[in-house]
Amino acid sequence: MSGGVRVEARGLVKTYRDGDRVVEVLRGTDLEVDAGELVAVVGPSGSGKSTLLHVLGALDRADAGKVAVGDVEVSALPPSRLASFRNSTVGFVFQFQELLADFTAYENVVLPGRIRGLSERAVRDRARGLLERVGLEERVEHYPSQLSGGERQRVALCRALLLEPALLLADEPTGNLDEASGDRVFELLLELQAGHGTTAIVVTHNPALAQRCARVLRLEGGVLGPV
């Protein structure tokens, strides 16, 4: 898949139980992101930014409300189709990369292709091309433990973009990096997103990075609004 998709969420409600307490994280959250748009979501810790990304990316279900990604109403998909939807449409980047420690950088990047059932040959060139584009051509055979935090995050970015997802969801992609590495990773994310026209929603605590996105939204009190 290439190019982005329109993302629309209406009236999302998500609550958690914390002992006897019910925490309402999303309270009728609405969101509209145009195809190919890059949107930053900011907000205080615990405001539900990650939860929102998980719901948009079909990793989690809202208690109420609708999510549509392109023509697919994600909130109506049966559980059996969620995994294939994620594989075909969504690329995730997480704060702590979540790379597989026993796999090399290259092997981590080609994983989504293997999950889709593609041969290594089918994704080899694209994986190597992505790693080269983020400056890791010399680190292809290195294991995550042999890479710096910034390099690991670049690998995670390549992995997320391997199958040219229509939607890229990044949860604090620079949150665990020093300023220089964080800037570099974010710059690459912007470059790759613009290059593919991927729709991207980025959660960040960093106001300077958020300002580099086309639009910035703030999630507070379970509701999204412009900054």
Next chain:
Amino acid sequence: MLGAMGARPAMLRNAFLSLAGLLAGTGLLAGAAVGALAAWLLDRFRVLRLPDAVYFVDHVPFRLQVGDLGAIVACTLALAGLCAWAAARRAASLDPVEALRR
């Protein structure tokens, strides 16, 4: 993480079972081979000596019984399979969001 990338529960279960099968199979083959070789060497060279005036034999004999070996292999395979199945079932049923929070 594999679940977040779109791996279906069946795929996760199979991955765990395959890995467990590989590990258990390798361990079992290596263990059986080393055990059989050790038994043969210990018997052939009479390594464990005994005072024959007390025991009527001058060494501890080792006899490799195919039935015993088969029973050990079968029990080990059954135990490994049971543990692998439990781990694979747990991995396959794990919610990706829960796994990411840990």
